[in-house]
Amino acid sequence: MKNSTRFSSLLLDWNRNSNDRQMPWKGERDPYLVWLSEIILQQTRMEQGLPYFLRFKESYPTVRDLADAPEDDVMRLWQGLGYYSRARNLHHTAKQIAYELKGVFPSTYHDIVKLKGVGPYTAAAISSFIFGERQAVVDGNVIRVLARVYGIDTPFDTTDGKKHFAQLAQELISVDHPGEYNQAIMDFGATVCTPLSPKCGECPFAGMCVAYNQGLIEDLPVRSKKIVKKERFFYYLVLKDEKEMVVSKRSGDDIWKGLYILPYIESDKAIRRNIGQAVSDYLGHKVKVAGYSKPYSQQLTHQSHQSVFIFVEGVDLQNVHIDGGVRVPLDKLSTFGFPKVVHLFLVENSLL
Ligand code: SF4
Structure with missing residues (x-):
């Protein structure tokens, strides 16, 4: 059996016999819902x-x-x-589609x-799941x-690496069941060949897996650059x-x-002194800082955020003129979509 055929048949067997990962969009025939699920799951854990x-x-x-929904509603959801x-x-x-x-x-x-x-x-997921196209x-x-x-040690984040993995994936994908194959390899990577502690003991590829047989599991895959946040x-x-x-x-x-x-107010380093002055300068008139929230930290892929909320006293809201700023009744705050940290602060301070 050709190596690529062996890989895909082992994967499909595993999928039919051992994969019990349930997801509500599995088997879905509506491309809109598959598209929706795929966009939601980009950069996001399934749970x-x-x-x-x-x-x-x-x-x-x-x-x-x-398509007909107001943008604010979509953002809030x-x-x-x-x-x-x-x-x-x-x-x-x-x-555009509607x-x-x-x-269509x-x-x-x-x-x-x-x-x-x-x-x-x-595009590969939707075209293979719904339309049976052979795209890995x-x-x-x-x-x-x-x-x-x-046992591929070409860094996957280089041009060569991307090409190499894309070619190999396209070579390996099942001819007869491309959609099932794609779903299976995603599930397999997420549940068996996980980044840490893969379940090699129950893996159908153990016999042919270079990393397993040569003790390279922790070394593969290889990334060339460290992400600087x-x-x-x-x-x-x-x-x-x-x-x-x-x-x-x-x-x-x-x-x-x-x-x-x-x-x-944004800064590329922590402001330790004169925050009251910075706030007054920002607002264009003298105000008093009444207190601070606890610090909130958030890690994104390429950015690290530290946030503090400053309670300001002595502000006449009618005279606050900030680009894009609007006064909102407190009981209407829940109708707006906020980023995670702001939402958390508002909830913790009983404003939502
Ligand atoms: S044997 Fe290889 S493919 Fe299987 S789980 Fe272990 S590292 Fe992954």
Whole structure:
């Protein structure tokens, strides 16, 4: 048996006999719902993404429902999932499919990959699951499995590495069952050949796995560069009276675009002194700092955030003029979508 045929038949056997990973979109025939699940699961663990998928499916059962929804509603439903450009692209693409393509989802890899927010991985998943096209998915799970089974030490984040893994994945994918194969390799990487402590004892590839047989499991796959995270310090201003609070909508190309946050001062290092002066300068008149929240820390893939919320006294909200700033009745705050840390602060301070 050819090596590639052996790999795919071992994988399909494992899938049919041992894989019991249940997910609500498995076996789904509606490309809209598969697309929705794939976008939600990008950069997101299954357990975290699942409730979001169910909420979106319930709120927007068809692509037309999603297309017709106000952007603020979509962003609010996405709140807490991070990588908010996904939600904006999702909404944009839903409109494109609903209106320009008359509600018909594209049916080939070639056309699906042209949709905004859809990369090769998602296009391969949709085209293979729904339309039976032989397009291999390549993501971190797949790279890990292939690097270990075939002992590949080419760094996967280089041009050569990307090409190498994409070619091998395409060579290995089952001719007769490409959708099942793609689903199986994702599940296998997520449940058996995991980054730490893979379950080699129950692995069908153990006999042929180079990493297992040569003691290289912890060395594979290889990454060339270390991610250098940008550190950002956010000092959010709590500008409120008994009735209202100031929030502002994010625009521009930075993170959280489309969501609402509190007005803030940003720095690339911690501000230790004269924060009161910095707040007064920002607002354009003298105010008093009444207190601070605890620090909130958040790690994103390329950024590390430290946030503190500053309670400000002596502010006349009518005279706060901040770009994009709006006064919102306190009992309406829950209708806005906020990034995770801001949401957490508002909840912990009984404002949501
Ligand atoms: S033997 Fe271990 S390292 Fe190799 S593919 Fe199986 S689970 Fe992964």
